[in-house]
Amino acid sequence: MALARCLSELRGSLLTRLRIPPSTSLESCGPPVAQNWLRGFAGSTYLDKNEVTERILSVIKKHDKVEQSKVSPSAHFQKDLGLDSLDTVEVVMALEEEFAVTIPDAEADKILSTEEAISYLSSHPQAK
Template identity: 50%
Template sequence: MYRTLRAVTPLLRTAAPAFRPLPATFVFSRPLLLSRNYAAAAGLSKEDITARVLEVLKSFEKVDSAKLTNNAAFTTDLGLDSLDAVEVVMAIEEEFAIEIPDAEADEITTVQKAIDYVAHSPEAH
């Protein structure tokens, strides 16, 4: 038995690399790429965006649904203060899975500006 093992050992050392098991470091050293795959590759329609933004705004207690239009301003028409307006922008970020930079978030003061921003955001879904 030991003679056979000694005879085969040199053959195993020179065997083709495909027949040798890879060390564990090579197997686990590949970076793990995580990605999201969505079925709607064409993007969102303007009507879908408008409906979802209006639903986000309707979920706020301080917003009167009767005053809610596309041209309504957050502070003057809907009666929201600056902190509420920030919360609205954060809720829109969460709804569409986007990140709005602070400088651009300050520019979103109306419902229509929020709709336009989401419509022009390529990562919105």
């Protein structure tokens, strides 16, 4: 607890002393550099929902039991894509790998559609 408070105070101290000239543009480094720098520094920003959607749809389309034409941002894993519970677990595991996160079992059990996966991962602070 003391360490967390110390780190918080250190971060606050750095933020009050850090000056970035107005002429400095992170976009000159390219969008990925700017976005990753800001995400890493701010610590509380999330991935763009459109990017998350594209990546999730791509992962689901790669699953061997999924008909690619049926995959959409609102597709239900069982009803629309015909996946059983084991297939759903495999898809969620593939999403964990894609976004470099660990989804607790209690949360993973709630992800039954692409829409729920998009919502969960776009709001996950550690998703990469």
